[in-house]
Amino acid sequence: AQSVSQHNHHVILSEAASLELGCNYSYGGTVNLFWYVQYPGQHLQLLLKYFSGDPLVKGIKGFEAEFIKSKFSFNLRKPSVQWSDTAEYFCAVSGGATNKLIFGTGTLLAVQP
Amino acid sequence: SQTIHQWPATLVQPVGSPLSLECTVEGTSNPNLYWYRQAAGRGLQLLFYSVGIGQISSEVPQNLSASRPQDRQFILSSKKLLLSDSGFYLCAWSVLVSGSKQFFGPGTRLTVL
Numbered sequence: 001a002q003s004v005s006q007h008n009h010h011v012i013l014s015e016a017a018s019l020e021l022g023c024n025y026s027y028g029g030t031v032n033l034f035w036y037v038q039y040p041g042q043h044l045q046l047l048l049k050y051f052s053g054d055p056l057v058k059g060i061k062g063f064e065a066e067f068i069k070s071k072f073s074f075n076l077r078k079p080s081v082q083w084s085d086t087a088e089y090f091c092a093v094s095g096g097a098t099n100k101l102i103f104g105t106g107t108l109l110a111v112q113p
Numbered sequence: 114s115q116t117i118h119q120w121p122a123t124l125v126q127p128v129g130s131p132l133s134l135e136c137t138v139e140g141t142s143n144p145n146l147y148w149y150r151q152a153a154g155r156g157l158q159l160l161f162y163s164v165g166i167g168q169i170s171s172e173v174p175q176n177l178s179a180s181r182p183q184d185r186q187f188i189l190s191s192k193k194l195l196l197s198d199s200g201f202y203l204c205a206w207s208v209l210v211s212g213s214k215q216f217f218g219p220g221t222r223l224t225v226l
Contacts, residue, residue, distance in 0.1 A: 006156075034214065044157075044203065044217035090157060098162055098170070099145050099207050101215055105156030 002027045004093050006104035013081050014112050021076040021107050023065075023091035033074040034092040034101065035065055044090070050074065061085070083113045115140035119204050119218040126225055132177075132191040134221050136204030139185065144206040146187040147215065148179055151201040163187060164209065199225045 007022045035047040048059025055067040091104040148160040161179035205215040
Protein backbone atom coordinates (compact mmCIF):
# COMPACT_ATOMS: atom_id res chain seq x y z
CA ALA A 1 0.00 0.00 0.00
CA GLN A 2 1.10 3.52 -0.67
CA SER A 3 2.10 5.50 2.39
CA VAL A 4 4.20 8.42 3.53
CA SER A 5 5.78 8.76 6.97
CA GLN A 6 6.96 11.95 8.57
CA HIS A 7 8.77 11.16 11.77
CA ASN A 8 8.95 14.63 13.27
CA HIS A 9 5.52 15.81 14.30
CA HIS A 10 6.58 18.96 16.08
CA VAL A 11 9.92 20.71 15.73
CA ILE A 12 11.06 23.82 17.60
CA LEU A 13 14.18 25.63 16.45
CA SER A 14 15.89 28.92 17.09
CA GLU A 15 16.55 31.27 14.20
CA ALA A 16 19.68 30.42 12.19
CA ALA A 17 19.53 26.77 13.23
CA SER A 18 19.67 24.14 10.51
CA LEU A 19 16.58 22.14 9.64
CA GLU A 20 16.07 18.62 8.42
CA LEU A 21 12.61 17.07 8.26
CA GLY A 22 12.41 13.38 7.56
CA CYS A 23 10.11 11.80 4.99
CA ASN A 24 9.94 8.15 3.99
CA TYR A 25 7.56 6.66 1.50
CA SER A 26 6.26 3.33 0.36
CA TYR A 27 5.11 3.23 -3.25
CA GLY A 28 5.29 0.68 -6.01
CA GLY A 29 6.49 2.09 -9.29
CA THR A 30 7.75 5.46 -10.42
CA VAL A 31 7.08 8.18 -7.88
CA ASN A 32 6.84 11.90 -7.87
CA LEU A 33 7.72 13.51 -4.55
CA PHE A 34 6.59 16.80 -3.11
CA TRP A 35 6.94 19.02 -0.12
CA TYR A 36 4.02 21.34 0.57
CA VAL A 37 3.95 24.09 3.17
CA GLN A 38 1.07 25.77 4.94
CA TYR A 39 1.90 29.05 6.61
CA PRO A 40 -0.48 30.22 9.35
CA GLY A 41 -3.74 31.39 7.82
CA GLN A 42 -2.65 30.62 4.25
CA HIS A 43 -3.34 27.99 1.62
CA LEU A 44 -1.26 24.90 1.11
CA GLN A 45 1.42 25.72 -1.41
CA LEU A 46 4.15 23.80 -3.16
CA LEU A 47 7.64 24.14 -1.72
CA LEU A 48 9.48 21.84 -4.11
CA LYS A 49 9.04 18.65 -6.13
CA TYR A 50 11.06 15.82 -7.59
CA PHE A 51 10.15 14.02 -10.81
CA SER A 52 13.42 12.73 -12.18
CA GLY A 53 17.03 13.69 -12.76
CA ASP A 54 19.19 15.33 -10.12
CA PRO A 55 18.11 13.86 -6.78
CA LEU A 56 18.94 17.11 -5.01
CA VAL A 57 16.03 19.46 -5.59
CA LYS A 58 16.03 23.13 -4.75
CA GLY A 59 12.81 24.90 -3.90
CA ILE A 60 11.61 28.30 -2.83
CA LYS A 61 12.90 30.24 0.16
CA GLY A 62 16.19 28.36 0.40
CA PHE A 63 14.71 24.92 0.96
CA GLU A 64 16.08 21.80 -0.67
CA ALA A 65 15.32 18.11 -0.54
CA GLU A 66 17.27 15.02 -1.47
CA PHE A 67 15.72 11.94 -3.01
CA ILE A 68 17.55 8.81 -1.87
CA LYS A 69 15.95 5.94 -3.74
CA SER A 70 17.70 3.21 -1.77
CA LYS A 71 16.32 4.61 1.46
CA PHE A 72 12.89 5.57 0.08
CA SER A 73 13.48 8.97 1.58
CA PHE A 74 12.92 12.58 0.56
CA ASN A 75 14.15 14.69 3.46
CA LEU A 76 13.67 18.44 3.52
CA ARG A 77 16.55 20.69 4.55
CA LYS A 78 17.36 24.32 5.10
CA PRO A 79 20.75 25.44 6.39
CA SER A 80 19.48 28.43 8.37
CA VAL A 81 15.83 28.86 9.32
CA GLN A 82 14.03 32.13 9.87
CA TRP A 83 11.09 33.05 12.03
CA SER A 84 9.00 33.31 8.85
CA ASP A 85 9.55 29.59 8.21
CA THR A 86 7.12 28.80 11.02
CA ALA A 87 4.53 26.64 9.27
CA GLU A 88 3.29 23.10 8.81
CA TYR A 89 5.22 21.03 6.28
CA PHE A 90 3.77 18.07 4.40
CA CYS A 91 5.60 15.47 2.40
CA ALA A 92 3.59 13.83 -0.37
CA VAL A 93 3.97 11.22 -3.09
CA SER A 94 2.06 10.73 -6.30
CA GLY A 95 2.17 8.39 -9.23
CA GLY A 96 0.03 7.15 -12.07
CA ALA A 97 -2.39 8.91 -14.35
CA THR A 98 -4.76 10.08 -11.65
CA ASN A 99 -2.08 12.17 -9.97
CA LYS A 100 -3.59 11.69 -6.54
CA LEU A 101 -1.38 12.75 -3.67
CA ILE A 102 -0.70 10.66 -0.60
CA PHE A 103 0.37 12.93 2.24
CA GLY A 104 2.32 12.39 5.39
CA THR A 105 0.85 13.52 8.70
CA GLY A 106 2.75 16.79 8.59
CA THR A 107 5.40 18.46 10.72
CA LEU A 108 4.68 21.62 12.67
CA LEU A 109 7.78 23.80 12.68
CA ALA A 110 8.02 26.65 15.16
CA VAL A 111 11.00 28.96 14.79
CA GLN A 112 11.76 31.11 17.81
CA PRO A 113 13.29 34.54 17.19
CA SER B 114 -4.96 32.68 -14.32
CA GLN B 115 -6.42 29.75 -12.49
CA THR B 116 -8.29 30.17 -9.23
CA ILE B 117 -10.04 27.78 -6.93
CA HIS B 118 -12.93 28.69 -4.66
CA GLN B 119 -14.40 26.87 -1.72
CA TRP B 120 -17.40 27.73 0.38
CA PRO B 121 -18.41 28.13 3.02
CA ALA B 122 -15.21 29.03 4.83
CA THR B 123 -16.50 27.80 8.17
CA LEU B 124 -19.47 25.68 9.10
CA VAL B 125 -20.90 24.44 12.37
CA GLN B 126 -23.44 21.67 12.02
CA PRO B 127 -25.25 19.37 14.45
CA VAL B 128 -24.75 15.63 14.34
CA GLY B 129 -27.15 14.01 11.90
CA SER B 130 -27.57 17.06 9.69
CA PRO B 131 -26.73 17.05 5.98
CA LEU B 132 -23.65 18.61 4.43
CA SER B 133 -22.82 20.22 1.13
CA LEU B 134 -19.44 21.79 0.46
CA GLU B 135 -18.74 23.29 -2.91
CA CYS B 136 -15.54 23.80 -4.84
CA THR B 137 -15.18 25.53 -8.20
CA VAL B 138 -12.16 26.07 -10.38
CA GLU B 139 -11.69 28.85 -12.89
CA GLY B 140 -9.21 29.32 -15.67
CA THR B 141 -8.62 25.72 -16.63
CA SER B 142 -10.48 22.97 -18.45
CA ASN B 143 -10.91 19.30 -17.62
CA PRO B 144 -8.88 19.38 -14.41
CA ASN B 145 -8.40 16.51 -12.03
CA LEU B 146 -10.25 17.44 -8.84
CA TYR B 147 -9.62 16.23 -5.31
CA TRP B 148 -11.16 16.42 -1.85
CA TYR B 149 -8.89 16.09 1.16
CA ARG B 150 -9.58 16.21 4.87
CA GLN B 151 -7.11 17.50 7.38
CA ALA B 152 -7.94 16.22 10.84
CA ALA B 153 -6.03 17.21 13.93
CA GLY B 154 -2.86 15.16 14.24
CA ARG B 155 -3.63 13.12 11.14
CA GLY B 156 -2.31 15.17 8.29
CA LEU B 157 -4.04 15.31 4.94
CA GLN B 158 -6.16 12.40 3.84
CA LEU B 159 -7.40 12.00 0.29
CA LEU B 160 -11.16 11.40 0.29
CA PHE B 161 -12.22 11.53 -3.36
CA TYR B 162 -10.79 12.34 -6.74
CA SER B 163 -12.33 12.92 -10.12
CA VAL B 164 -10.81 12.81 -13.58
CA GLY B 165 -13.95 14.00 -15.36
CA ILE B 166 -17.63 14.90 -15.11
CA GLY B 167 -19.53 12.23 -13.26
CA GLN B 168 -16.36 10.22 -12.55
CA ILE B 169 -15.70 9.88 -8.84
CA SER B 170 -13.27 7.60 -7.08
CA SER B 171 -13.49 7.11 -3.34
CA GLU B 172 -10.36 6.53 -1.35
CA VAL B 173 -11.77 6.03 2.12
CA PRO B 174 -15.09 4.37 2.97
CA GLN B 175 -17.19 6.74 5.04
CA ASN B 176 -20.51 8.50 5.15
CA LEU B 177 -19.35 11.18 2.72
CA SER B 178 -19.96 11.30 -1.01
CA ALA B 179 -18.75 13.49 -3.85
CA SER B 180 -20.20 14.59 -7.13
CA ARG B 181 -18.95 16.44 -10.16
CA PRO B 182 -21.95 17.82 -12.01
CA GLN B 183 -19.87 20.18 -14.14
CA ASP B 184 -16.32 20.17 -15.42
CA ARG B 185 -15.06 22.66 -12.85
CA GLN B 186 -17.41 21.98 -9.96
CA PHE B 187 -16.79 19.44 -7.22
CA ILE B 188 -19.21 18.90 -4.36
CA LEU B 189 -18.70 17.05 -1.11
CA SER B 190 -21.86 15.84 0.62
CA SER B 191 -23.20 13.87 3.50
CA LYS B 192 -26.75 12.85 4.38
CA LYS B 193 -26.03 12.61 8.11
CA LEU B 194 -22.95 14.08 9.70
CA LEU B 195 -21.00 12.33 12.44
CA LEU B 196 -18.83 13.90 15.12
CA SER B 197 -15.82 12.32 13.44
CA ASP B 198 -16.53 14.32 10.26
CA SER B 199 -15.16 17.46 11.93
CA GLY B 200 -12.05 18.73 10.25
CA PHE B 201 -10.62 20.98 7.63
CA TYR B 202 -11.71 20.10 4.09
CA LEU B 203 -9.53 21.05 1.20
CA CYS B 204 -10.32 20.96 -2.48
CA ALA B 205 -7.51 20.79 -5.00
CA TRP B 206 -7.04 20.60 -8.74
CA SER B 207 -4.28 19.57 -11.09
CA VAL B 208 -3.82 19.21 -14.80
CA LEU B 209 -4.19 15.77 -16.33
CA VAL B 210 -0.49 15.00 -16.31
CA SER B 211 1.06 12.53 -13.94
CA GLY B 212 3.22 14.27 -11.38
CA SER B 213 1.70 17.69 -11.80
CA LYS B 214 1.52 19.73 -8.68
CA GLN B 215 -1.84 20.30 -7.09
CA PHE B 216 -3.30 23.69 -6.34
CA PHE B 217 -5.24 23.92 -3.14
CA GLY B 218 -8.27 25.98 -2.22
CA PRO B 219 -8.65 27.97 0.99
CA GLY B 220 -10.49 25.15 2.73
CA THR B 221 -13.65 24.79 4.83
CA ARG B 222 -13.46 24.37 8.59
CA LEU B 223 -16.29 22.00 9.59
CA THR B 224 -17.26 21.52 13.21
CA VAL B 225 -19.85 18.90 13.99
CA LEU B 226 -21.43 19.28 17.44
